[in-house]
Amino acid sequence: MQKKIEIFDTTLRDGEQSPGATLSIEEKLKIAHQLAKLNVDTIEAGFPIASNDDFEAVKLIAQNVEGPYISGLARAIEKDILCSWNAVKYSNKPCIHTFISTSDIHLKYMFKKTREQILEMTKNAVKLAKSLTDRVQFSAMDATRTDKDYLCKVIQTAIDKGAVVVNIPDTVGYSQPDEFGRLINYIKENVENINNAMISVHCHNDLGLAVSNSLEAIKRGAGQVEGTINGIGERAGNASLEEIIMNLKTRTDYFNCTTNINIKEIYPISKMVSQYTGISVQRNKAIVGENAFSHEAGIHQHGMLSNPLCYEIMKPEDIGRITKMVFGKHSGKHAIENGLKKLNYKFSQEQLNKITEKIKELADKQKTILEEDIIAIADYELNKSSNYLY
Ligand SMILES: [Zn+2]
Structure with missing residues (x-):
């Protein structure tokens, strides 16, 4: 039987963090409606604590867009989680996505916290989020540069406190496909309660490997992939969802996986996102580029x-x-x-x-x-x- 892979779209959150991309609340709502037509499983509508506009956009989307889970991002601190909840609670499928860094380099220079303190924050954050809603996603930021055993410990704690999705981000776009795949295997083998949650991946494209890394993770058992339309996002961007989706669709013989995606909506959403963000799609880009299906010779x-x-x-x-x-x-x-x-x-x-x-x-x-x-x-x-x- 084919495995169903969930698609988590973060065009409105990570995508909007692209340099130069700012979307009005109305544009975000239109994109969210189009994402619902595309039939993604989750829409990450924004980062509610970041600004009043972000909060309002997430709330508006939660109130108006039906079908997918509506997710709001939150750092692993109480005020973020409450703020996220206050924005997503209007949806009949709300999701709180809380995250914290786990790599030593981030702990030392960004958080100035010990591993034990981060573990404690994870515990409290997931527990609080779970008291508000069932769909709680936890992300270990910079997972690919984190000590593997410590990463497993943090993930196990998050699942223990009620996270139903555990996300493994390659935050800096550093991993190589086989290496990333082996990390997914390691997590499956070393996190005792891993079967109580779905593994998700979130890859960045700094070395051009975001889609390859995501596909490799699917092969190794990830149940959800995160990405953006047209691959927009910070720096070199996120994994292009349309590329991941069409790889799974075109090569079902290889992946033996399906998605809920209504692929007829891929081109319309690509056009809408490039038009509203002002970030044009490179002509030779796979699937949605101007030249992707043109022949001259x-x-x-x-x-x-x-x-x-x-x-x-x-x-x-x-x-x-x-x-x-x-x-x-x-x-x-x-x-x-x-x-x-x-x-x-x-x-x-x-x-x-x-x-x-x-x-x-x-x-x-x-x-x-x-x-x-x-x-x-x-x-x-x-x-x-x-x-x-x-
Ligand atoms: Zn990201």
Whole structure:
């Protein structure tokens, strides 16, 4: 039987911490509604103690968005946890996500606390959160640079006090896939009560490995992955949820896992997030990049037209987008003819030769030929006759 992997979206919390990204409360609400359509399992709506606006946004989302758990982040201190609860309590599926650092470097320089003190704070924080709601998630910040046995001790304590999700973040994006996978195994083998909670992972992309690390953790038994739409987030960002989801979907033969995600909503949410945050998606980005399903080389275009499976392992319409054929100097006549047919043009062979020639001429001058360019050239050739039924 296929295992169900839960998707925890933190676009509105970690994603919004991207340099330059600020979202209004209304935009956050719209994104949250779209995330509910995408059918993520949890929406981390914000960090309520961080500012009044953050608090209001989390509260508004908890009041209005149904389906996923609505989570509010809280440091492992009483005022944060109470504040988070006061914002998420309006949801019928509230979640308190409390976190604390566990690595020696963070303890020494950021917290100025001993390991024993951190353990005590974990105990109290989870206990308090659990007295407010059942869905309590605990994160051990900087887990991948934490002494393994101490990490296991902290996790065991959090589960003992009622955490139902224990999150292992690679906060600084430092881990390598196999190493991260071995850490997940170590936790499974050394935390006695691990079966009472779900293991979650939260990977950063500083070395470009956030998605790989997340997928490796799934292979080793993680039940939840965290990430953001388009991979936005602090520094090099978080794991791209759309990439994780489409890996699991495209390679079910390999992972034997499913998600609850409605993949037709992937492209619409990607567009919305880039539009509202002002962070554009790089053209060649997997799944959602402008070029992800475009083909320019003639041999590719010919193959695509005969059977898209020649070069496509996923169907663009499945994730809510259409294939955009880009015409350039490497395009063959075949592809151009087909593109024109799609636009309802009919040409004689002679006209077609002329148009192909013009498109290639233009491609020498400008790198990309857009649909508008083709229309202009075709119209010119037809002398604006009535054949054009766009
Ligand atoms: Zn993070």
